[in-house]
Amino acid sequence: MRPEEVLLDLAAFADDEDEVALGPDGHFMILRQGRELSGQILEEGDDIFVQVGEDLLTYRQFLTVNLGRLDVLANRLLARAPGVPHFVEGPARLLRPASDVEYATSAMHALDNELKQGSPFITRIVFVTADAGLGKTALLRELQARTASKFLAGQSRYLLWHLDLQGRQLLRLNEALMGDLGDLRMFGLWMPGLVRLMRSRALVVAIDGFDELSAEQGSNTSLGALASITAQLDGKGTIVAAARRTFFDADDYLRRAKMVQRSTTSPCEFVEMGLIPWGRRESVDLLDKYALETGGSTRFDSPVGEPEDPVGLYERILEALGGVEDHPVLTRPFLLSRTAKAVVELGLSVDEFLRPGQDQFESIAALVDAFIQREVGEKWKDRVSGEPFLTVEQHSELLANVAEEMYQSATDRLPVPVIDTIASMLFDTWGIPQDSRQQVINMVRMHVLLIRPPESTEDMRSFDHPEFRDYFIAVALAGRLLEVALGHDRSGLARFLAVSQLSDSTARYVVGMLMLDEAKTIELLKALQSIVVTELRPTYLQLNVGTLLPFVLSMRHTATWTFDAPAISSSISWEGSNLAHTILHRVAFVNVSLDNVTWDDVQLRDCQLGDLQIGSHSQFSRVTLHGCSVDSVRVGGQDSMREFSPDRIRAALESVGIFRVEDSEPRLTDFEDHLESVSAARALFSMFKRSTVVRETQIKLKLKGSSDSLIGEIVEAAVANSIIESRTWRGAGQDRIWQITARLDDVLRAESGAGLPNLVKFWKDIRHI
Numbered sequence: 104m105r106p107e108e109v110l111l112d113l114a115a116f117a118d119d120e121d122e123v124a125l126g127p128d129g130h131f132m133i134l135r136q137g138r139e140l141s142g143q144i145l146e147e148g149d150d151i152f153v154q155v156g157e158d159l160l161t162y163r164q165f166l167t168v169n170l171g172r173l174d175v176l177a178n179r180l181l182a183r184a185p186g187v188p189h190f191v192e193g194p195a196r197l198l199r200p201a202s203d204v205e206y207a208t209s210a211m212h213a214l215d216n217e218l219k220q221g222s223p224f225i226t227r228i229v230f231v232t233a234d235a236g237l238g239k240t241a242l243l244r245e246l247q248a249r250t251a252s253k254f255l256a257g258q259s260r261y262l263l264w265h266l267d268l269q270g271r272q273l274l275r276l277n278e279a280l281m282g283d284l285g286d287l288r289m290f291g292l293w294m295p296g297l298v299r300l301m302r303s304r305a306l307v308v309a310i311d312g313f314d315e316l317s318a319e320q321g322s323n324t325s326l327g328a329l330a331s332i333t334a335q336l337d338g339k340g341t342i343v344a345a346a347r348r349t350f351f352d353a354d355d356y357l358r359r360a361k362m363v364q365r366s367t368t369s370p371c372e373f374v375e376m377g378l379i380p381w382g383r384r385e386s387v388d389l390l391d392k393y394a395l396e397t398g399g400s401t402r403f404d405s406p407v408g409e410p411e412d413p414v415g416l417y418e419r420i421l422e423a424l425g426g427v428e429d430h431p432v433l434t435r436p437f438l439l440s441r442t443a444k445a446v447v448e449l450g451l452s453v454d455e456f457l458r459p460g461q462d463q464f465e466s467i468a469a470l471v472d473a474f475i476q477r478e479v480g481e482k483w484k485d486r487v488s489g490e491p492f493l494t495v496e497q498h499s500e501l502l503a504n505v506a507e508e509m510y511q512s513a514t515d516r517l518p519v520p521v522i523d524t525i526a527s528m529l530f531d532t533w534g535i536p537q538d539s540r541q542q543v544i545n546m547v548r549m550h551v552l553l554i555r556p557p558e559s560t561e562d563m564r565s566f567d568h569p570e571f572r573d574y575f576i577a578v579a580l581a582g583r584l585l586e587v588a589l590g591h592d593r594s595g596l597a598r599f600l601a602v603s604q605l606s607d608s609t610a611r612y613v614v615g616m617l618m619l620d621e622a623k624t625i626e627l628l629k630a631l632q633s634i635v636v637t638e639l640r641p642t643y644l645q646l647n648v649g650t651l652l653p654f655v656l657s658m659r660h661t662a663t664w665t666f667d668a669p670a671i672s673s674s675i676s677w678e679g680s681n682l683a684h685t686i687l688h689r690v691a692f693v694n695v696s697l698d699n700v701t702w703d704d705v706q707l708r709d710c711q712l713g714d715l716q717i718g719s720h721s722q723f724s725r726v727t728l729h730g731c732s733v734d735s736v737r738v739g740g741q742d743s744m745r746e747f748s749p750d751r752i753r754a755a756l757e758s759v760g761i762f763r764v765e766d767s768e769p770r771l772t773d774f775e776d777h778l779e780s781v782s783a784a785r786a787l788f789s790m791f792k793r794s795t796v797v798r799e800t801q802i803k804l805k806l807k808g809s810s811d812s813l814i815g816e817i818v819e820a821a822v823a824n825s826i827i828e829s830r831t832w833r834g835a836g837q838d839r840i841w842q843i844t845a846r847l848d849d850v851l852r853a854e855s856g857a858g859l860p861n862l863v864k865f866w867k868d869i870r871h872i
Contacts, residue, residue, distance in 0.1 A: 106182040109144055115295035116138045116161070116170040118699050136291050140169075154666065163260075172289070173262050173295060179287040180264065180759055186248035187241045189392035193385050193436065198375040198741060202792035203800040207673065209766070210242055210378055214252075217374055218261060218341055224830070224840070225796055226371040228329075230347040230462055232307075233378035234656060235251075235608060236437035238572060239345045242378070244310045244557065253465035254742045261307050264341070266310040267558065268312045276332055280308070298332075302339035309343035321722045336859035347675065370842055372794035380434035387413050389436065391767040394445040416446065416453075425459025425588050429624075432457065432466050437568050441470055449477050466610055474551050475499065485539065492535070492543045499578060501529055502552060506566070506575035512604045515572060519548055570608060584613060587630035588623040605650050607676040615655035621660045628666055635668035636839055645671045649690065653680040660684065663704075678718075700727050713743075715844045721761035731763070735848060747852040780872040783809045784817050788850060796830060799839040816872050824865040826850055827867045 106125065113133050116121040121135040129144035142155040144162070153165035160169065167173045195210035197217075207213035217229050233239050243265045251261035266283055277294050285293055301307035310329065329344060336342075381389075390413035417433075420442060424430045432438045445451040456473035457466065475498045479491045483498075494499070504525050520753060526547050530540050547553070548564070556565040562602050566572040571614045583596040619627065631648045638644050649672035656664060657680050667688035682702045691711040698718030708729040715736045736755045737745040746755050753763060783806050788806055790797045806814050818841070830840045845862065853862035 112170065112299050115293075115299040120295075125768065146277075149792050157304070163303070163305065166303060167300065171300045171305065173305060174255060175299065176207065176264070176287065176289055176292070177254045177262050179264075179289065180247055181251045181255075183287065184244055184265070187245040188438070189389060189395075190245045191381075191385050191389045191436065192390065193238060193242075193381050194379040196377045198377075198793065200372045200374075201790045201797060201805055204742065206379075210376065211246060211249075214242070214246060214376060218343070221304055222340055222372070224832075225794070226333055226338055226340050226369060227341040228371055228373050229341065229343045230373060230375045231343060231378070232347065232375060233764075234433040234435075235347060236376040236431070236456045236484040237380065238436040238566070239378060241436065243311050243343070243345060245729045247309070250358075253402055261304055263307050263309055265309045265311060265623060268310065276310070276329065281520055300334050301342070302336055307341050307343060309345065311345040325619070336369065358364055370840075372796070375793070380429065380431075381436065381439070382434070382762070383417065383428065385436075386433050386439055387417050389439055390416050390443055393440065394447055395796060410687075416443075420453050420457065423453045423457040423459070424461070427459075427552060431463035431464075432461075435463070437570060438463070438466060438470070441568070445470065445473055449474070450731075451477065463616055464608075468612070468615075471552070471571065471574060478551060485545070492539060492546070493533075497533060500578075501547070502550075502575045503531065503578040505553070506572050507579040509572060510576045510579070510603050510757055514801070515569060516563045518561060519562045519564055522547060522553070540595045569606075574612050575604050575609040576605070577609045577616060578608065580613045581616045584617060584627060585619075586615070588619055588627040590626055593630050593634055597638075597644060600634070600647040601638075601644045604643050605647045607650055607674065610654050610676060610809075614651070614658070619658065620696055621658075624655065624660075625659050625664065626662065628664060631655070631670075631673055632666055634669040635670050640833060645669060646699055647674070649673065650676050652690070656685055657681045662853065666690070689815070697721055709730050717755075717759055721759065723839060724763045727795045728756075728763045730763065744785065745792075745848075745851075746849045747854070748767065748855040751851075778870060779809060780813065780817065780869045781866075783813060784821075784869050785851075787817060787821075788847060791847055796840050797830075799841065813872065817869065819863055820872070821869040824861040824868070826862070826865060 108663060109131075110123065110125050111625040113125065113131055115122045117123050117133040117135055118137065123131070125144075127133045129146075130141070131138060133139040134140075136478050140155075141230070142153055142165075145152045145154060145159075151162040153160045153169075155163055155169060173647050187540065192209040192211045193867040195207045195213050197205045197207060199205070211503045214229065214231065217227070220469055221227055222475055229512075231242065238570065243263070247263045247265040248263065250259050250263040254262045264283075266279060268279055280297060281294065297306065297308075301308065329342070333342065366430045373836040375525075393439075394413060420433060421428065421823075424432060427433075432442055444455065446453060446455065451473055456469040458469070461469065479493065479495050479498060483492045484490060505517065505522055508521065508525060511516060523544050526544055527540065532545070535543065552567050552571055554567050555561060559565075562738065566575070569703055580599060583599055587593045587596050591695050633649065635645055635648050641815045648668070649670035652670055652672055653676050656666070656779070659685070661872065663686065665688070667686075669689045669691065671691045671693060672695060673693040675690075675698075677695050677700060678698045680702070682700070683707050685708055686706045686708065688708045689710065690707075692713050692715065694714055694716075694857055695712075696718070698716070699719060700718070700721045700723075702722070703724045703726075705723075707727070707728045707730060709732070710728075710730075710731045712731055712733045714734050717736065717738045719739045733752050733756070734749045736752050737743050738755050746752050754762070786806055787802060790801065802818070803811070803816060818827070822829070827841045830842045832838050832840050844857075848866070849858055850856050850862055854866050856863055856866075
């Protein structure tokens with residue numbers, strides 16, 4: 104180990120980086136928390152030890168325990184979050200650099216393996232992605248608890264630290280890390296020390312949830328923060344980042360975070376792990392664990408006879424859903440666990456809230472209604488009169504006000520005194536008797552849908568799941584949308600939409616609640632258009648109208664609907680949209696996924712379409728672009744090539760039925776893919792979608808159908824035109840490593856003959872090989 108690395112480790116944990124001394128004989132002294140720590144670094148062959156007093160430690164023990172105090176951090180993490188009740192390991196899909204798609208039956212084991220492994224010269228970033236309700240956060244919380252226990256027992260070389268950002272927009276990721284350390288009372292551990300622990304792969308930080316509101320709506324703030332910490336790791340360590348599906352796309356991330364800008368870019372690779380909806384085995388396993396952990400038995404009370412086992416309850420849920428095995432209630436852990444809660448803890452029958460034909464959002468609405476009906480009918484009653492303290496509508500209004508306060512504050516939790524104040528204000532409006540108010544407030548604190556959040560104190564409350572919060576934000580928003588649909592004042596709606604960012608789930612819920620006829624929907628569209636056009640200063644209004652837009656436009660209509668305003672639509676909000684007879688003007692699309700959409704007779708005029716992802720099952724008929732800009736497009740799954748060349752973009756759009764009507768310039772219809780050199784070059788660059796560095800052995804494996812001489816000429820041309828460069832190989836055996844130094848989108852865009860001169864020249868050179 105180089106002395107300068109030891110010196111950096113010591114300085115990272117000292118009170119001041121200047122209060123460190125390291126002698127040539129290995130003796131060292133640092134001042135830490137006002138106390139002197141001294142010892143000697145000893146080398147015995149390839150092993151390094153540290154003598155501290157009478158203790159002889161391995162260097163890793165000295166770094167992680169004496170300096171990093173990771174044993175203390177592990178205990179604090181376990182005390183705050185001991186694990187996830189009735190956790191079930193679900194399946195996952197993995198995409199690694201230069202590898203085919205792999206499937207794992209246990210996402211937990213697959214993620215653990217990814218964190219154990221690592222290259223000596225590449226920072227690994229593991230993206231954990233999934234739709235809402237598939238268990239990203241539960242997976243990370245459980246893995247944190249397991250690794251903490253194993254770390255303390257000496258059975259794990261790394262400790263996972265789950266950092267839940269709760270949808271907060273960040274200016275600096277460092278601030279969130281330091282804030283969480285403060286909550287854990289881990290004094291004396293600062294950012295330089297964290298970086299050294301992460302570089303040694305003794306600590307893995309799992310960043311969870313910063314896409315939920317801010318980044319998913321198009322902000323690159325959090326992406327830049329993640330890129331910054333990656334640069335500090337400088338080719339070492341591993342980071343986990345969890346986000347909703349489609350937010351993390353490795354090649355998009357490289358461009359949006361501007362990680363490939365210069366030849367000194369830190370080498371990094373990306374592993375994408377997508378959580379997969381559950382099957383029968385996982386669902387029955389959860390029902391089994393839920394019954395055992397909550398009731399001490401694996402038998403459920405059945406309304407039709409003898410108690411039944413988890414398989415029987417699964418079959419009863421399946422029957423209530425009309426026999427649809429891939430229904431979200433059965434395949435999404437969030438919905439299934441809350442269904443189990445309704446049956447096991449509340450004694451409800453599945454037939455009371457599940458119906459055939461319900462989609463995910465209708466099922467959540469039915470589940471919420473069942474919970475509230477039970478509160479009103481059985482728990483929240485006056486002991487003398489037997490009458491409920493609050494009606495169903497008042498329950499819903501109370502929870503909507505709590506959700507709105509969370510939305511206004513851009514948080515997922517509130518202090519109990521704030522919730523008490525909200526309830527008291529509503530009591531005045533409803534005329535609740537004074538002698539009943541304290542009793543109702545006490546019951547609000549124990550509401551079935553409001554819980555103490557994991558990793559939080561007793562005086563905080565959050566909704567039982569973020570989807571419930573999104574649902575009640577929709578309840579709060581629905582009244583304001585209805586007012587403007589009826590032609591009333593629009594200022595209240597404008598203020599609501601300007602404060603914070605809506606999730607796509609909230610938009611889907613609220614439009615489903617409205618059930619407007621065509622005339623009222625047209626009035627609503629006019630109102631949304633008007634408040635965007637008249638916006639005087641930048642707020643969240645453009646983003647939120649853009650999030651609502653696909654759901655409003657998907658409502659049935661016969662006339663042609665036009666929306667003309669600079670709204671901003673992003674991410675998955677357009678997935679599943681059903682548009683007909685629609686004209687969109689000046690709308691900006693940011694990282695939009697058009698998966699499983701059906702568009703007929705749709706015109707997009709002067710729109711910025713950005714980077715499009717078009718699903719293979721989408722259907723387009725009579726869809727035209729007029730004066731629209733498209734930065735890139737990819738048709739199919741994530742393994743498909745994203746196209747940046749204008750000619751290839753046009754061809755990709757036309758292949759799915761989207762046409763640019765104003766194109767009069769000559770078209771390049773022969774992309775010369777028949778030239779082995781062109782197709783091989785494109786295959787080479789596809790390897791840099793998930794990694795800034797690629798080994799030569801990986802290149803030969805990817806291009807195994809091409810000769811070594813052709814591969815050599817392509818690599819030589821890429822080096823000569825400053826696209827890739829050689830880096831020092833520090834792994835075992837003999838190999839060579841190539842790092843991309845140009846932006847991948849610039850390289851692919853230059854294929855059409857426009858762009859930086861060196862990149863255009865590269866493609867000319869390739870065609871002459």
